[in-house]
Amino acid sequence: METTTVPETDVACLGCGYNVRGLADEATCPECGTSIGESIAMMERLLGDRASRNKLGRAITCLAISLGCTCFTWLVLWFTLTGNANIWPLIAGVVLTGNILWWVGSHGVWSGQTQTRISRVTGIAAGVNLVMVLSIIAFVVLNYFYEAGDDRLGVLVMICSQTGLVCRAIGTWLLVERFKSIATAMFRPKLGKYFSAVRRLAVVGLVGLIVALFGVLDFYYLLVLLLAAFPITAIATIMGLVGLILLRAQLKKNQAASR
Numbered sequence: 001m002e003t004t005t006v007p008e009t010d011v012a013c014l015g016c017g018y019n020v021r022g023l024a025d026e027a028t029c030p031e032c033g034t035s036i037g038e039s040i041a042m043m044e045r046l047l048g049d050r051a052s053r054n055k056l057g058r059a060i061t062c063l064a065i066s067l068g069c070t071c072f073t074w075l076v077l078w079f080t081l082t083g084n085a086n087i088w089p090l091i092a093g094v095v096l097t098g099n100i101l102w103w104v105g106s107h108g109v110w111s112g113q114t115q116t117r118i119s120r121v122t123g124i125a126a127g128v129n130l131v132m133v134l135s136i137i138a139f140v141v142l143n144y145f146y147e148a149g150d151d152r153l154g155v156l157v158m159i160c161s162q163t164g165l166v167c168r169a170i171g172t173w174l175l176v177e178r179f180k181s182i183a184t185a186m187f188r189p190k191l192g193k194y195f196s197a198v199r200r201l202a203v204v205g206l207v208g209l210i211v212a213l214f215g216v217l218d219f220y221y222l223l224v225l226l227l228a229a230f231p232i233t234a235i236a237t238i239m240g241l242v243g244l245i246l247l248r249a250q251l252k253k254n255q256a257a258s259r
């Protein structure tokens, strides 16, 4: 038989942020019906000891820098669309760094708890994305030395970049869901709602990217990518970056308070 636990400290409901202090873990939140046991478990995992808080902080920093790399790449591409070949090694370096940090951060955010299915999917998505980025760089470098000089390279790069983008979008969606829970557990329901908005944008972007996968077959599907999926994903990325900076600051604040 399981024993009943009643939280004696403030615990935020994962669903709505309501303080469920003093309610038994077997019960559900009176405001939204979320399991109180789940909220307590999340709180303990997230903010239990300093080591796991530090780990979480580092993972969030990795993901924030990764999003910064993405924004930087888009800005550079935007201003050099006319094609300055000298800039490509720099872009490749930034993209690679950003995606390695994305992979590291995607794993780190889930550390300190048992592997759930959702964390595994996030890890696999980040891994596939990284493999795709490495493949693109390898194809381009090989083409430079051997000058394949046909359309096959273009198709390969396109398939890899689209697959990578879709994996990254899936990862973003799941990670944002996680950030929403973290913000709520830290009694920042507004930040949680902000992440909900980012998640909605990320999902719309993801649908657009999947539709755009067919751009390999038909050019008009590519228009969907250019006109809808990219701008929406870009906005979600910038919003995600801002959210991560706010979340990092909140975590630091909590850490200072608990010392």
Ligand SMILES: [Zn+2]
Binding pocket: 013, 014, 015, 016, 017, 018, 029, 030, 031, 032, 033, 034
């Ligand atoms: Zn609730």
